[in-house]
Amino acid sequence: xxxxxxxxxxxxxxxxxxxxxxxxxxxxxxxxxxxxxxxxxxxxxxxxxxxxxxxxxxxxxxxxxxxxxxxxxxxxxxxxxxxxxxxxxxxxxxxxxxxxxxxxxxxxxxxxxxxxxxxxxxxxxxxxxxxxxxxxxxxxxxxxxxxxxxxxxxxxxxxxxxxxxxxxxxxxxxxxxxxxxxxxxx
Numbered sequence: 001x002x003x004x005x006x007x008x009x010x011x012x013x014x015x016x017x018x019x020x021x022x023x024x025x026x027x028x029x030x031x032x033x034x035x036x037x038x039x040x041x042x043x044x045x046x047x048x049x050x051x052x053x054x055x056x057x058x059x060x061x062x063x064x065x066x067x068x069x070x071x072x073x074x075x076x077x078x079x080x081x082x083x084x085x086x087x088x089x090x091x092x093x094x095x096x097x098x099x100x101x102x103x104x105x106x107x108x109x110x111x112x113x114x115x116x117x118x119x120x121x122x123x124x125x126x127x128x129x130x131x132x133x134x135x136x137x138x139x140x141x142x143x144x145x146x147x148x149x150x151x152x153x154x155x156x157x158x159x160x161x162x163x164x165x166x167x168x169x170x171x172x173x174x175x176x177x178x179x180x181x182x183x184x185x186x
Contacts, residue, residue: 026053027053027054027057030046030049030050030053031050031057031061033046033049034046034047034050034061034072035071035072035073036073037072037073037074038073038074039074039167039184040074040075040171040184041167041168041169041171041184042074042152042168043068043072043074043075044169045168045169047061047062096115097111097112097115099111100112100115152167152168153165153166153167153168154166155175161176161177161178162174162175162176162177163175163177165182167184171184
């Protein structure tokens, strides 16, 4: 199935499409929870919830014709295939300069220069009010993840830079604080 074209694992006929369980928003949300799980422990936790909701849907997801490595983030490799950050920056910048692009070259560059100066000044003023060492948006994400990790993981340390962490599913991982790595790939 690895490298198989998408047509091989998408339903081709009405009867195949009717085999796919459809239970509305609850099942859709649960499917997305399985899909967006970033680690194997979270994936299996969500799959257990899926099985409780509907064993037929669970079996459908576990069918060998649709392996989780093709649809769940927890099974994806850690090597980047696309620099999303760069793509998003380019798209945002292009949208930002779109009105200026219709002007003659000199006017276009002047317009972009003025827009950039205003934007930099606005961001500088906004960030001068921040006293934290971490910017507001990353801080918000960090706090949200800390709460989730605090409820889902139990650390066991011995004073060394390596700590053993037990996850919600009973799995154990090694966190190396000096290298900033974890065996869970997160």
